[in-house]
Amino acid sequence: MPSANVTLQPSGKPLLYSIPNELILEIMKLLSPLDASNLALSSQRLFLVFKGSKESILITVLQRLPEINILLYTYTAHKDESHFEFMLCPRIIEYLRENFTISLMELGGASQEFPNRRPLEVPKYTLTTQDIEQIWNMAKVVDWWVEKYPRLHWRDNSEDRRCLRGSEVARVRKAVARWWLYAKYHHGSTFNRFSVFQPSTWTVDTRLHHIRLMPTSEINELWHLWRLVRETxxxxxxxxxxxxxxxxxxxxxxxxxxxxxxxxxxxxxxxxxxxxxxxxxxxxxxxxxxxxxxxxxxxxxxxxxxxxxDSETLSISLSKVLGERKIFRDVQSWADMPQFGIVDEDRPSELHDTKWLDDAWPDGRVPPLPAHVPFFPFDSPSIVARGDDGTETFFPF
Incomplete structure (x- = not known):
């Protein structure tokens, strides 16, 4: 017998069965990866619609995610790119279907954004359906953090907690993806590259490279996320x-x-x-x-x-690049630096701070210093702090 909570048609079938498959398909394409997957698993009818147009749904949803390019970089990262000259260089990424090819990342004018690098062969990646499914699962992880973010941000004042607005969701998504990209290169064991020294201001460093590619506004947003990660x-x-x-x-x-x-x-x-x-x-x-x-x-x-x-270095890299931007812009005090948080309440009026929204260093290098900084000393070498996993037997050195 049908559940009392299910709305039935006069024929006795659930109302869901009267919705055309084409409309269900369009609805799925408007959802996040996690929501689309959950909807597909909610009934056999929806699962069959999802399965029948799986490629189309996955590609359509992924292409409109604000963090898709960062996820593509993370997914295609490999050990040959662990050197500064090769790291995060422009690439071509395509998805090959039976009858045609879908471009996920084009070279475009990116080659002009790397004027200081010697000519390199542009890497090209052709993704399979299995690759797309793995990137889809990565996006579902980002969805999880978006859902959890309000509880983390308003942990101590739950009465102020609310759902994130669309612009705030986009900031969380990009910040989480940036964290993931940095972690893959510099925190995990995938690349096995470890420098005993911390990142140092103005130096050529792959860790700073990741942050310099971002405008100051997005660096601040990642910093706000990173503070919540630390508390969590x-x-x-x-x-x-x-x-x-x-x-x-x-x-x-x-x-x-x-x-x-x-x-x-x-x-x-x-x-x-x-x-x-x-x-x-x-x-x-x-x-x-x-x-x-x-x-x-x-x-x-x-x-x-x-x-x-060892311990994490992302917090050090963020502070070093923010310090570079402060000096580069001839800002006298940290109090004069705009604080671009993720939620709207933590952001200044962007009408008065537009210069911080588009000031990324796309080559990952420090541009020629302006006249007010004729010379700036490098930081003194500092060792990356040794890690501690909390075991009872702890050695301080």
Missing amino acids: VSKDLCSSPEKVCHCKQGYSVELVPWGAGEGRRHAKIVKTYMKLDPEQLRYYLSHYANWKKSVTISSVSDIEPNFAR
């Missing part, structure tokens, strides 16, 4: 229930940060776990949030044997 890792992943508090109503469990009472050790642990990329951190927040410390540590060490080797 601290409170939801690197804190465990270790104390039972007795009270009149019974008892509750107190979450104790890992390394609490050991100086700055908790901050070191958090900076180590911030090396997880968006997909990895989503997994641990979904399955290991506030679990016993030993269980989480064991799981991470199984995936990343050298996880405790």
Whole structure:
């Protein structure tokens, strides 16, 4: 017998069956990857519509995502690009179908944006349906962070929590994708390139290269996201229930940060776990949030044997490039730098700060310094902080 909550047609069939497949298909193409996938799984009829036009839905939805180019760079990244001269160079990416080819990334005028690089053979990638499905799954991870973002941003004042507006969603999506791209090159074990020194202002550095490619407004947006990631890792992943508090109503469990009472050790642990990329951190927040410390540590060490080797460098790279932009623009004080947050309440009037919206250094290099900066000393070499995964046996060196 049909459920009492299902609206039926006079024929006795659910109303859903009266909607033409063409209309269902158009609706799916307007949804996010995660919503489209969930809708397709909600009934056999919808699943068959999705399956029958899967390629068309995936390509249409992916092409309109604001972060698609960043995801394409992340997906096609390989070890040969780990050198500065090759990293994130323009590329051609196509999807080959039976009867025609769909261009996902064109070279266009990108070659003119890299005037200081020696001529290189433009890499070309032809993606298969399996590749597109994997990029679709990456976009679903971004969807998860978009959905979670309001709870993280308004964690301590939930009465102000609201849904994100369209422009705010786009900022979150691009910031998460940028974090993922940086993490793949510099935080994981995929490329196995490790510099013992921190990024240094004005130097040729692949870590700074990733940030210099962004306008100042987007660097600030990534910085706001990164602060939330730090708080989330601290409170939801690197804190465990270790104390039972007795009270009149019974008892509750107190979450104790890992390394609490050991100086700055908790901050070191958090900076180590911030090396997880968006997909990895989503997994641990979904399955290991506030679990016993030993269980989480064991799981991470199984995936990343050298996880405790070093701590994250994204925060350093962001601060160094923001410092470069401040000096380059002859801004005297940090208070005079606009703060472009992700939510509208954290942003200045863009009408008065348009110069910060289009000031990326597309070659990843520092452009010729203006006259007011005839010479600026490099930073003193500083060692990247050693990591700490929270194990009981901790060696400070």
